[in-house]
Every structure is written in C-alpha cells, then in structure tokens.
Amino acid sequence: MSRLISRFVQYGNNELELMDFFADKIEKNIVKNDKIYSLSAQYPSARWFERKIRDDFGLVIESCYDKRRLIHHESFPKVYPMRKEFNLFSKLNFDYFEPYDYEKISGSGVFNVSVGPIHAGIIEPGHFHFSQAGEQILHLEVRHFYKYRAVEKMCEGKKIEDIEKIVARISGNESIAYQIGLSNIKYQSKELHQSLEHKLQNAILLEFERLAHHFADIGFIPNDAGFSPALAVGSRYSEDVRRVLKKLTNSRFGFDIIDKELNLFEKKEFILDFLSYLEREINWFEEWIIDIPSLWDRLDSTGILNKKEAIRYGCVGVVARASGIDNDTRSDDNFYTENGFTSCLRYKGDVASRFLVRIDEIKNSLFIIKNMILKLKKTISCNNLALSKDGEYFSLVESSIGEIFMYVKIENSIISRFYVRDPSFINWQALHLMMHNDIIADFPLINKSCDLSYAGNDL
Amino acid sequence: MIKFWKKRFSSSILTDNLEFDKELISLQKDIKDKISKNFAKSLNIRMVDCGSCNACENECNALSNPYYNLTRLGISFVASPRHADVLLISGVNTFNMHKHLVDAYNQMPNPKYVITIGDCTKIQSSVFDKNFAIVGEIEKFIPVNWHIEGCPPSPNEIIKGLLEFLKSLPKGE
Structure with missing residues (x-):
C-alpha cells in the first residue's frame, strides 16, 4: 500500500476531475454524477481531503461515514466556493446555523473538555475536543479551519x-x-x-x-x-x-x-x-x-x-x-x-x-x-x-x-x-x-x- | 544544571540594545507613570490571532526571549481576555474566527484597549484582499486604538509600537 499524498478535485475540460497523488502513482478520474468513492477505509487520512472536497465542490462522498462539514463552520452558509460559478468576492452573512456534532465518548463518569479556538498562549486558533475518564484521555477530536482564508480560490x-x-x-x-x-x-x-x-x-x-x-x-x-x-x-x-x-x-x-x-x-x-x-x-x-x-x-x-x-x-x-x-x-x-x-x-x-x-x-x-x-x-x-x-x-x-x-x-x-x-x-x-x-x-x-x-x- | 549556571555566568546580559535602550531610559519614567496610573503597575496583553500566517505570533513569542525580555518593562502576555487590559489582534479577521474575536473583546473588563498588529489587519496594506472567507475591517466591529505596522513587525518595532501607544494615552486617565 503506497502512501497517499493528497486527494483533490479540479475542473477538467467539461467536467470535474478527481486527482489522487500517491507516493508511486498519480491517478486522474472523471467525476460522474457529482459522486466520488471514499478511500477512508484504506487511508484514514483521506477523510479530511474528502470532507474538504465536499465543502468546496458539494460532491457526494460515497461510503464515507463522516457527513459533517470540515472547513465550513456552523454559520458558514451552504455554498460551494471552489465551483467556478461562485464569486470570490461575494459577501456571506452570519444568519445560517448548522450545529456541529463532535466525536465524543459517553458513559457514566466520562466527560468532555473543549479547548479553543482561543488558547492560553500566543498561538494560532484551533479547537480540541477531549473525551475524558478522569485525567485519562479517551479520545481527542481536532477541529481546525478557523483561519480559512480561501487561499486556493x-x-x-x-x-x-x-x-x-x-x-x-x-x-x-x-x-x-x-x-x-x-x-x-x-x-x-x-x-x-x-x-x-x-x-x-x-x-x-x-x-x-x-x-x-x-x-x-x-x-x-x-x-x-x-x-x-x-x-x-x-x-x-x-x-x-x-x-x-x-x-x-x-x-x-x-x-x-x-x-x-x-x-x-x-x-x-x-x-x-x-x-x-x-x-x-x-x-x-x-x-x-x-x-x-x-x-x-x-x-x-x-x-x-x-x-x-x-x-x-x-x-x-x-x-x-x-x-x-x-x-x-x-x-x-x-x-x-x-x-x-x-x-x-x-x-x-x-x-x-x-x-x-x-x-x-x-x-x-x-x-x-x-x-x-x-x-x-x-x-x-x-x-x-x-x-x-x-x-x-x-x-x-x-x-x-x-x-x-x-x-x-x-x-x-x-x-x-x-x-x-x-x-x-x-x-x-x-x-x-x-x-x-x-x-x-x-x-x-x-x-x-x-x-x-x-x-x-x-x- | 551546573553546566547551565556555568554558561549563564560566563555569558553577558543579552538585553543590551544600544540604540534602543537610551530611548527606553528616557521613556522609562514616563512609561512607569503611565502604566502605574492607567494599568495598576502592569500592562497585561491578550493576543488573539484571527487569520495571520503565524509570523506575527512568532515575533510576539520572541518578545519574551532573552534579547528583548518584555517583562522588564512591566508588560506581560496573559492567558485570558478576562485578565487583559489590551487586546492585541493579528491576522485578516476570517469568517470562521470573526465571532470568536468579537466574543474575546466582549469578555474583557473595562477600561479596555485594542491594538492591531501586522499589515494583514488593515485591508489597504494586506496581501490578502477581502473575500467571502475574509471579513476584514476589524475597526468596523470593535474600536481599535492603535496599529503596529510591518509584515511581520520585528520585536523592536512591536516594543516601539507599544511604547507609542502608551505615550498616546492621556495623562492619568
């Protein structure tokens, strides 16, 4: 199994193309019916790539259990900014709200700790969500993209x-x-x-x-x-x-x-x-x-x-x-x-x-x-x-x-x-x-x- | 640790900064006066990054290295907006950070001041134009008292900027 370097979507001649870069090969596939197949079962780190593709282009990711948005936070409207028809300079308002469901473990005595986006030191903003059993960390979810500036677009x-x-x-x-x-x-x-x-x-x-x-x-x-x-x-x-x-x-x-x-x-x-x-x-x-x-x-x-x-x-x-x-x-x-x-x-x-x-x-x-x-x-x-x-x-x-x-x-x-x-x-x-x-x-x-x-x- | 102390005594004090320290000495009384009257002897800064490239944060971190040692001026960085006199803002003000930035400002006790740092915080000087993900125009949402320019401003420029901000305050407000 070769290493997944990155996975993203781009515009081809008339349709969208899915680009998969592996350590030993490059694959280019045409996206049909706005659907792509998830690689996350084999490559766990494909998950963020795919969630990003979904936020950017509005594609459906098949067989991906994670249906949550990634780079678009709660109040980000349902738009697909990387689509050509979306104007870079459009103004979005804060009226929309879609709750975010954190990965958490529940059970008696298990509690959650949220940290961020503003941290105690001089550091960048990001969110960490812990599920704790006492001092022991059971699970951590990293949630970022507070600094999303739309550099690609x-x-x-x-x-x-x-x-x-x-x-x-x-x-x-x-x-x-x-x-x-x-x-x-x-x-x-x-x-x-x-x-x-x-x-x-x-x-x-x-x-x-x-x-x-x-x-x-x-x-x-x-x-x-x-x-x-x-x-x-x-x-x-x-x-x-x-x-x-x-x-x-x-x-x-x-x-x-x-x-x-x-x-x-x-x-x-x-x-x-x-x-x-x-x-x-x-x-x-x-x-x-x-x-x-x-x-x-x-x-x-x-x-x-x-x-x-x-x-x-x-x-x-x-x-x-x-x-x-x-x-x-x-x-x-x-x-x-x-x-x-x-x-x-x-x-x-x-x-x-x-x-x-x-x-x-x-x-x-x-x-x-x-x-x-x-x-x-x-x-x-x-x-x-x-x-x-x-x-x-x-x-x-x-x-x-x-x-x-x-x-x-x-x-x-x-x-x-x-x-x-x-x-x-x-x-x-x-x-x-x-x-x-x-x-x-x-x-x-x-x-x-x-x-x-x-x-x-x-x- | 004996190795450390040996080295510590054999190396000189690093905070020597010839061009700058003269100015500091002349200002020191004034600053102390200002800080003790306005801020109960210590100026506490809370830094919030809302979309910078991390260079401004690095330079603010550098302020506490042995060359600059900002604490000697009675200025320190604190862990919560609720402990702060000054909110130091860097970055372009992204859509995703905007609410949290305003929230941090609202959490601060009065009297409160806001300083923006770095060229990104002003749309005119920023490399990044306003777009759907960049709200920008911090001064539209919260009152900004002072701006420190530079991309990124060097630690010396940040200290100078802070001193100028202190000078700009009315006496014994």
Missing part, C-alpha cells in the same frame, strides 16, 4: 508571479519552503532550468529556516514539560538565526526572497563563522539537556505514535521520522545527498524521539549549509521573462514540519487551479493516536512536540 485567475506574495504568507514558519515550491513550479512551467548557484541559494535559505524553527521548538518542548531554562536558551538561538536571516535577506522570515539575487557568496566568511558558533552551542545544549533526568521522565514514552499507525495515516516530516519512517523529500534528491544530507531517524515515536530528531536535524542542517556555502562561486541571475506554458505541475519540498505538496494547473498562461497540502494537514489527523496512554496535562507537550502549523493547514 484567491490564486485562481492570476499569473504565477502575482501569487508569490500570497504563497509566501501561507505559513510564516514554512515561508521559504512554500516559496521554493512555487519557484520550482514556475521554472517547470517556463521550461527553464535553475542554475547550480540558484539551487544552492534556495537550499541554504531553506536550511536556515529549518534551523530557526527547530531551535525555537527545542526550547518550547522542554518548556511545556515545565523546564523553562531550555526555552530561554532555544529561543535565543532561534533569534540569532532570525537576525542572520535579516542580515542576509532583509527579512527575518525570508518573505519574498526566493529567486532574488542575494550575493550570499560575498558573505561566506560571516556565514561560516556563524555556523561554527551554532555548532558549538547545539553541542553544548545537547550535552546539557541530556543530563536532566526529571525532564526525560516527562519526555520519554509520552505521546507514542507507533510505526504501523504512522504508515497507515501516511504521516510525514518530523512526526514520521521520529516513528522510524524514512520519509524525507531531500533523501531522494542527489543534490542533497551529495552535500551531506543524512536522514535523522528515531524509532520510539514518543515526544523524546521527536525532540531528538530535531536536534539531529539541526546538526545535519548546519553540515549541509557548510558544504553548500563552500560551493557558491558567483551571484545568481534569474530571468523569468518567458510566459508560463499551459499544463499541470507539482512540486514537493521538505519544510521544517514535513513535506509540502504543491500543485498548479495553468491554462492560457493563468492559474486555473492552485492546490497545496501542508504537512500538518496529514499529521493533525494522526494527533489523536498519540493521546491514548496519556493524561490531559500531557496534551500541550505532545502537541508542541509535533509543532504543526494551523495557518498552513487551514489555508
């Missing part, structure tokens, strides 16, 4: 160049990865090739983004277990990386920088110095944090996702690698393996594994950047004057969370379908599996150890 009818700013702002933590995904598609559609320098620059920036995100995470995870000194240290390194990014690209998050001429090779010495500083610091950090038994009491064997379930759900990114699945878009790419990439795997699937995978990846990223920076010889030049050729293009990019899938269909040089699947979209669906042996107080820790994106998931 927004990008239709525009040129690729016009959506670059939007794509950079899909998810702040993965901005560079998203931009690289779009850039790859842009080059494919113009039948141009990226020069080696260009590829190196993209890859270096992508690894810098991974560093900034992972450093913040290795601070936040121990902090959620009550060990705050780690946050002070981790957030400091993360800030260091953001400041260097600002120096290199003039943006702390790397917004709107891909395909720009950045002159990284002139700052070679500076970058190399900075890398050896981070290398010293991460080695110190690891040595220090490994030595704190009360912390590892909390991290070890908490929030276990076993390998079998992770494969069944098609998990990606850090979550998958911590459960022993070698899933990394970079590992299939000679360009990366030649520059020192190694898959960082752990096998227990618990919070500790996800924490350690991040530390390993930080070290590996430092190594990759170092190798790549030495190969930079000259400034890149990007000329994209050619028009985009009609066709269907997709790209896969490994962001700091996991694999981003991006698909663009171009007709008459403008985009007729834009689709992205954030790694979080899959991993959120597997989150409830990690809760079964834990108490509700462990939830923030488990959630943070996956550190999934809400904005990228909701689009």
Whole structure:
C-alpha cells in the first residue's frame, strides 16, 4: 500500500476531475454524477481531503461515514466556493446555523473538555475536543479551519508571479519552503532550468529556516514539560538565526526572497563563522539537556505514535521520522545527498524521539549549509521573462514540519487551479493516536512536540 | 544544571540594545507613570490571532526571549481576555474566527484597549484582499486604538509600537 499524498478535485475540460497523488502513482478520474468513492477505509487520512472536497465542490462522498462539514463552520452558509460559478468576492452573512456534532465518548463518569479556538498562549486558533475518564484521555477530536482564508480560490485567475506574495504568507514558519515550491513550479512551467548557484541559494535559505524553527521548538518542548531554562536558551538561538536571516535577506522570515539575487557568496566568511558558533552551542545544549533526568521522565514514552499507525495515516516530516519512517523529500534528491544530507531517524515515536530528531536535524542542517556555502562561486541571475506554458505541475519540498505538496494547473498562461497540502494537514489527523496512554496535562507537550502549523493547514 | 549556571555566568546580559535602550531610559519614567496610573503597575496583553500566517505570533513569542525580555518593562502576555487590559489582534479577521474575536473583546473588563498588529489587519496594506472567507475591517466591529505596522513587525518595532501607544494615552486617565 503506497502512501497517499493528497486527494483533490479540479475542473477538467467539461467536467470535474478527481486527482489522487500517491507516493508511486498519480491517478486522474472523471467525476460522474457529482459522486466520488471514499478511500477512508484504506487511508484514514483521506477523510479530511474528502470532507474538504465536499465543502468546496458539494460532491457526494460515497461510503464515507463522516457527513459533517470540515472547513465550513456552523454559520458558514451552504455554498460551494471552489465551483467556478461562485464569486470570490461575494459577501456571506452570519444568519445560517448548522450545529456541529463532535466525536465524543459517553458513559457514566466520562466527560468532555473543549479547548479553543482561543488558547492560553500566543498561538494560532484551533479547537480540541477531549473525551475524558478522569485525567485519562479517551479520545481527542481536532477541529481546525478557523483561519480559512480561501487561499486556493484567491490564486485562481492570476499569473504565477502575482501569487508569490500570497504563497509566501501561507505559513510564516514554512515561508521559504512554500516559496521554493512555487519557484520550482514556475521554472517547470517556463521550461527553464535553475542554475547550480540558484539551487544552492534556495537550499541554504531553506536550511536556515529549518534551523530557526527547530531551535525555537527545542526550547518550547522542554518548556511545556515545565523546564523553562531550555526555552530561554532555544529561543535565543532561534533569534540569532532570525537576525542572520535579516542580515542576509532583509527579512527575518525570508518573505519574498526566493529567486532574488542575494550575493550570499560575498558573505561566506560571516556565514561560516556563524555556523561554527551554532555548532558549538547545539553541542553544548545537547550535552546539557541530556543530563536532566526529571525532564526525560516527562519526555520519554509520552505521546507514542507507533510505526504501523504512522504508515497507515501516511504521516510525514518530523512526526514520521521520529516513528522510524524514512520519509524525507531531500533523501531522494542527489543534490542533497551529495552535500551531506543524512536522514535523522528515531524509532520510539514518543515526544523524546521527536525532540531528538530535531536536534539531529539541526546538526545535519548546519553540515549541509557548510558544504553548500563552500560551493557558491558567483551571484545568481534569474530571468523569468518567458510566459508560463499551459499544463499541470507539482512540486514537493521538505519544510521544517514535513513535506509540502504543491500543485498548479495553468491554462492560457493563468492559474486555473492552485492546490497545496501542508504537512500538518496529514499529521493533525494522526494527533489523536498519540493521546491514548496519556493524561490531559500531557496534551500541550505532545502537541508542541509535533509543532504543526494551523495557518498552513487551514489555508 | 551546573553546566547551565556555568554558561549563564560566563555569558553577558543579552538585553543590551544600544540604540534602543537610551530611548527606553528616557521613556522609562514616563512609561512607569503611565502604566502605574492607567494599568495598576502592569500592562497585561491578550493576543488573539484571527487569520495571520503565524509570523506575527512568532515575533510576539520572541518578545519574551532573552534579547528583548518584555517583562522588564512591566508588560506581560496573559492567558485570558478576562485578565487583559489590551487586546492585541493579528491576522485578516476570517469568517470562521470573526465571532470568536468579537466574543474575546466582549469578555474583557473595562477600561479596555485594542491594538492591531501586522499589515494583514488593515485591508489597504494586506496581501490578502477581502473575500467571502475574509471579513476584514476589524475597526468596523470593535474600536481599535492603535496599529503596529510591518509584515511581520520585528520585536523592536512591536516594543516601539507599544511604547507609542502608551505615550498616546492621556495623562492619568
């Protein structure tokens, strides 16, 4: 059984087409009578894809037991926004109401806890619905899409160049990865090739983004277990990386920088110095944090996702690698393996594994950047004057969370379908599996150890 | 932990920020005055994200890292709108978040202030146009007192924005 990457619907010549992307094949089927057949029995994570299709296009999903809406909340009117006849700029009112029936377990002594959409920290909005027997979590339902901005619809009818700013702002933590995904598609559609320098620059920036995100995470995870000194240290390194990014690209998050001429090779010495500083610091950090038994009491064997379930759900990114699945878009790419990439795997699937995978990846990223920076010889030049050729293009990019899938269909040089699947979209669906042996107080820790994106998931 | 303390004593204080601290010192008395008169010695902020890309949240989180350490100014982020003096809003105000945002504002005790953060919160500067899923125009639904611009504003810009907001308040209101 191959991994399901994504499932979505687009307009074909006259009718709707169902696109299924698997790890080893792509299937395209014409939708007949507005009905599609559900894959959710075989692929549990197909469920959100299908519920999304139902909300977007109003199709009937056969043999899918879940009849609830996904991206449209209680007061969202019964409209199908991705249909061509629906106007992007129509105004919806709040009069409609359709109650949402949460997945919950009932019985004597079992109670429900609702958390969100507004949480206690500075985080994005999302809803978590727990069924509890005392402290023990019996079930968790994740309900998101509070940040649904209609990015897919927004990008239709525009040129690729016009959506670059939007794509950079899909998810702040993965901005560079998203931009690289779009850039790859842009080059494919113009039948141009990226020069080696260009590829190196993209890859270096992508690894810098991974560093900034992972450093913040290795601070936040121990902090959620009550060990705050780690946050002070981790957030400091993360800030260091953001400041260097600002120096290199003039943006702390790397917004709107891909395909720009950045002159990284002139700052070679500076970058190399900075890398050896981070290398010293991460080695110190690891040595220090490994030595704190009360912390590892909390991290070890908490929030276990076993390998079998992770494969069944098609998990990606850090979550998958911590459960022993070698899933990394970079590992299939000679360009990366030649520059020192190694898959960082752990096998227990618990919070500790996800924490350690991040530390390993930080070290590996430092190594990759170092190798790549030495190969930079000259400034890149990007000329994209050619028009985009009609066709269907997709790209896969490994962001700091996991694999981003991006698909663009171009007709008459403008985009007729834009689709992205954030790694979080899959991993959120597997989150409830990690809760079964834990108490509700462990939830923030488990959630943070996956550190999934809400904005990228909701689009 | 001995390793940590060794490192702690060998590294300097990170909050040094030359350009900025001079201004801070000159303002500090004024700020303390304002905060103690208007907000009983501490300014409590509740942040609500209603459709941002998470960069503004990251920058607000960065405010508590050792470089900025916002708490030293008597400003802190709190867990509930009911504890807050200021509602800090980021994002485009999506259709799905709109009701919850207004709800959070209504839960705040008086006197209450609203600050919007990031270019997304203003339709003119936002990359995202108003559409069926984006209600936008926060100021139409709740009174906005101050705006901090930037995409995203850097932590320094956020601190500056907060200070300017404090300066804008009438004395001893």
